Amino acid sequence: MIELQKVCRTFTVGDQQVAALRDIDLKLDAGEYISIMGPSGSGKSTMLNMLGLLDRPSSGSYLLDGGNVTELNDEQQARVRREKIGFVFQSFHLVPRLTAAQNVELPMILASIPAEERKARVQVLMQNYGLSDRADHKPDQLSGGQRQRVAIARATVMNPTVLLADEPTGNLDRNTGWEVLKLLEGLLENGITLVVVTHDAEIGARAQRQIHMLDGRIVSDESTQNEPK
Amino acid sequence: MKLADTIQFASGSLRGSPTRTLLMMLAMSIGVAAVVVLTALGEGARRYVIDQFSSLGTNLVIVLPGRTETAGIGPGLMSGQTPRxxxxxxxxxxxxxxxxxxxxxxxxxxxxxxxxxxxxxxxxxxxxxxxxxxxxxxxxxxxxxxxxxxxxxxxxxxxxxxxxxxxxxxxxxxxxxxxxxxxxxxxxxxxxxxxxxxxxxxxxxxxxxxxxxxxxxxxxxxxxxxxxxxxxxxxxxxxxxxxxxxxxxxxxERDVTVITQDAVLQTFDRILTALTMAVGGIAAISLAVAGVLIMNVMLIAVAQRIKEIGLLKALGAPGKQIRHLFFAEAVLLSGIGSVAGLVLGYTGSFIIGQVYPMLPVSPPWWAVLAATMTALGTGILFSVWPARRAAKLDPVAALAGK
Structure with missing residues (x-):
C-alpha cells in the first residue's frame, strides 16, 4: 500500500548537489513492522520524511493506497498527513505551553473534530497510555518516558494507517526506551504499519523487516520471522 | 480547523508570551488613545468657537450699506456717487x-x-x-x-x-x-x-x-x-x-451687502475640522509605528516558534491554516489593543474635560472609527508577511529548528 518508485532526493548545499536518496524502490504492506537502519547521513531520516510527506522527491513517485501523492498540492498533502500518518520524534516535539491532554488533542483540532468528541477520545487514550493523572501537566512537568507516551498518543489519536517513528528512544534511558518501544509495537495489533528509524541495531532487530541504508541507497532488505518480544 | 479553535489557539500563543503581548498591546493602545484624545481636543476647540459665535445670536443675517464687490468696479464708482x-x-x-x-x-x-x-x-x-x-x-x-x-x-x-x-x-x-x-x-x-x-x-x-x-x-x-x-x-x-x-x-440698485453669520461660522467650522483631522492624522502615524512593531514581533515569533510550526505541519496543518493562526494573533493583538486604547482615550478626554470645563471635549465618532480601523488595518497588514513566511516554512527544516 506504500510504494516508492525510483525516488531521488537531492539537496543543494552551496553550489554542490548532494543526493540524500538515490533511486529508491520500496514497497511496504499494511500492518508491516519495518526498521530502517544505517549510519548518520545514510538518508534514513530523509526516507522517513519522504514517507511522511514532509519532503517531496526530486524525481520518482510515491504511491499511497494506490494514489500518487507526489502530485497533490500542499492542502491535499496536509490532509493525507492528518488522516493517514502519525509521527513520533526523537525530541518529542510537544508544544510547551499546552498541557499533555491539549497536545494530544491538537491533531483533532486541526481536523475540525467537534470539541466533545475530542475530549472523549483524549480521555480514552490518556487512560490507555497510563497518563490520566498527568493530563493537565505541561510537558516540562513530565518525565521523558511520559512525554514520549504523550507524543505517541498524539500520533495515534487520528487512527493513522502508518506510524513513522524517528529514533523514538533516542532521548530516553534504556528501560524507558523499551517501554516506549513496546507501546509502539502494541499498535501493530490494530493493523497499523510501523516504521522505526534507528541507528541502534538491537532495536532495529526487533522488526520483522529490516532495511539497511548507506549513501542514499538501500543496501539490504531482510525479512525475519521473529515475533516482537 | 474551526474558527473558534483558531482563535483559541492564537490567544493561547499570545498568553504563552505575556510580556511581549502586553507591550504590543500597549503600543497599539497608545496609538489609538492618541488619536482619540487629540481629535477630541480639536473637536472641543471647534465646538467652543462655534458656541461662542452662536452666543452672538442665532440665525443672524446682517445688512450693511454699500456693496462689497470681490471683482470689477463697484456701482458707486460707475455712477459717481457714494452708496445710498x-x-x-x-x-x-x-x-x-x-x-x-x-x-x-x-x-x-x-x-x-x-x-x-x-x-x-x-x-x-x-x-x-x-x-x-x-x-x-x-x-x-x-x-x-x-x-x-x-x-x-x-x-x-x-x-x-x-x-x-x-x-x-x-x-x-x-x-x-x-x-x-x-x-x-x-x-x-x-x-x-x-x-x-x-x-x-x-x-x-x-x-x-x-x-x-x-x-x-x-x-x-x-x-x-x-x-x-x-x-x-x-x-x-x-x-x-x-x-x-x-x-x-x-x-x-443693489447697493447693500448682506452677510450671514452662518457663512462666517462655516468658514471657522471648515478650518477647525481640517485642523482636527490633521492632528488626528499625525496621531495615526503612531498607529502605523505600532503596526511595524507588530510585524517585527511577529517575525520574531515565527523564528521562535519555528519548531511548533514544523510540528503543526507534520500533524497535518496546511500552509493556509498556519497563515490563519498568525493572522488571528495579529487581529487579536490589534483588536484588544484598540479597545484598550479607546478606553484610555475616552478616560483621557474625560479628564481633560474636567480640567478645562469650558472646552466641550468629546472624540468625534469618525475619529474613533478611523482609529479603530487603522489599528486593525495596520495590525492585519503588517502580519501578512510574517504569516506568509511561517506558512511557507519547510516542515523538515522547521522541525529541526533551522
Missing amino acids: EITLEDAQALLRSHAVKRFAPLTVGSATLSRDALNREVVVLGSTSDLLEVRHMGIALGRFLPAGDINDATPVCVLGNQMKRELFGNEQAVGQWVRLGDRRFRVIGVLASQGESMGMRTDELVIIPVAAAHQLFNTSGLFRVLIEAKSRDAIEQVVHDAEAIMTERHGG
Whole structure:
C-alpha cells in the first residue's frame, strides 16, 4: 500500500548537489513492522520524511493506497498527513505551553473534530497510555518516558494507517526506551504499519523487516520471522 | 480547523508570551488613545468657537450699506456717487419678508457721557427693543429699551456694565439722569456683563433708541441692520428677500451687502475640522509605528516558534491554516489593543474635560472609527508577511529548528 518508485532526493548545499536518496524502490504492506537502519547521513531520516510527506522527491513517485501523492498540492498533502500518518520524534516535539491532554488533542483540532468528541477520545487514550493523572501537566512537568507516551498518543489519536517513528528512544534511558518501544509495537495489533528509524541495531532487530541504508541507497532488505518480544 | 479553535489557539500563543503581548498591546493602545484624545481636543476647540459665535445670536443675517464687490468696479464708482444709506423705513420694509422673525437697526457713534463732574467718551448704539433678543444680550438691572414706535426719540438709555460702575459706583443708577453730548437721558437699565463679542465690548456701551441716536448724531442712515431669521432654513430666504427689498427701495440698485453669520461660522467650522483631522492624522502615524512593531514581533515569533510550526505541519496543518493562526494573533493583538486604547482615550478626554470645563471635549465618532480601523488595518497588514513566511516554512527544516 506504500510504494516508492525510483525516488531521488537531492539537496543543494552551496553550489554542490548532494543526493540524500538515490533511486529508491520500496514497497511496504499494511500492518508491516519495518526498521530502517544505517549510519548518520545514510538518508534514513530523509526516507522517513519522504514517507511522511514532509519532503517531496526530486524525481520518482510515491504511491499511497494506490494514489500518487507526489502530485497533490500542499492542502491535499496536509490532509493525507492528518488522516493517514502519525509521527513520533526523537525530541518529542510537544508544544510547551499546552498541557499533555491539549497536545494530544491538537491533531483533532486541526481536523475540525467537534470539541466533545475530542475530549472523549483524549480521555480514552490518556487512560490507555497510563497518563490520566498527568493530563493537565505541561510537558516540562513530565518525565521523558511520559512525554514520549504523550507524543505517541498524539500520533495515534487520528487512527493513522502508518506510524513513522524517528529514533523514538533516542532521548530516553534504556528501560524507558523499551517501554516506549513496546507501546509502539502494541499498535501493530490494530493493523497499523510501523516504521522505526534507528541507528541502534538491537532495536532495529526487533522488526520483522529490516532495511539497511548507506549513501542514499538501500543496501539490504531482510525479512525475519521473529515475533516482537 | 474551526474558527473558534483558531482563535483559541492564537490567544493561547499570545498568553504563552505575556510580556511581549502586553507591550504590543500597549503600543497599539497608545496609538489609538492618541488619536482619540487629540481629535477630541480639536473637536472641543471647534465646538467652543462655534458656541461662542452662536452666543452672538442665532440665525443672524446682517445688512450693511454699500456693496462689497470681490471683482470689477463697484456701482458707486460707475455712477459717481457714494452708496445710498439704509434708512429706518428701509429697515422696517424688511419685515415684509415672511422669513424674518425680528430685526434690530443699528446706528453707531461716539459721544461724551457725563454725570455731574464725571465724564467719559463712549460708543453709543442706537437701536430698538428687539436688539436684546437678536443679539442675545442680558439685562442686569431695570429694563431694556421700550417697545413702541421706531421713530420715537424717547430720551432713555441702557448702560453697559462698566459704564454704570464708572459713573455710579455702587449707587442706584436706574432712574437717574445722565448727559450724552448735549442731551439728557434717563437711565432705565444696566446690561449684564457679557465680555467681548464681535469686536465690541458691550460692557462699555450705551444704548439709546435709534431715533434718539439719529437726532444726537444728526444722521438718518443706519450702520447695520441685524435680522433674525425664523429658522436656520429660512436664512437663505432672508438673504434673498433682503436684497430684493433693498434693491426695490433703492431704485433698482443693489447697493447693500448682506452677510450671514452662518457663512462666517462655516468658514471657522471648515478650518477647525481640517485642523482636527490633521492632528488626528499625525496621531495615526503612531498607529502605523505600532503596526511595524507588530510585524517585527511577529517575525520574531515565527523564528521562535519555528519548531511548533514544523510540528503543526507534520500533524497535518496546511500552509493556509498556519497563515490563519498568525493572522488571528495579529487581529487579536490589534483588536484588544484598540479597545484598550479607546478606553484610555475616552478616560483621557474625560479628564481633560474636567480640567478645562469650558472646552466641550468629546472624540468625534469618525475619529474613533478611523482609529479603530487603522489599528486593525495596520495590525492585519503588517502580519501578512510574517504569516506568509511561517506558512511557507519547510516542515523538515522547521522541525529541526533551522
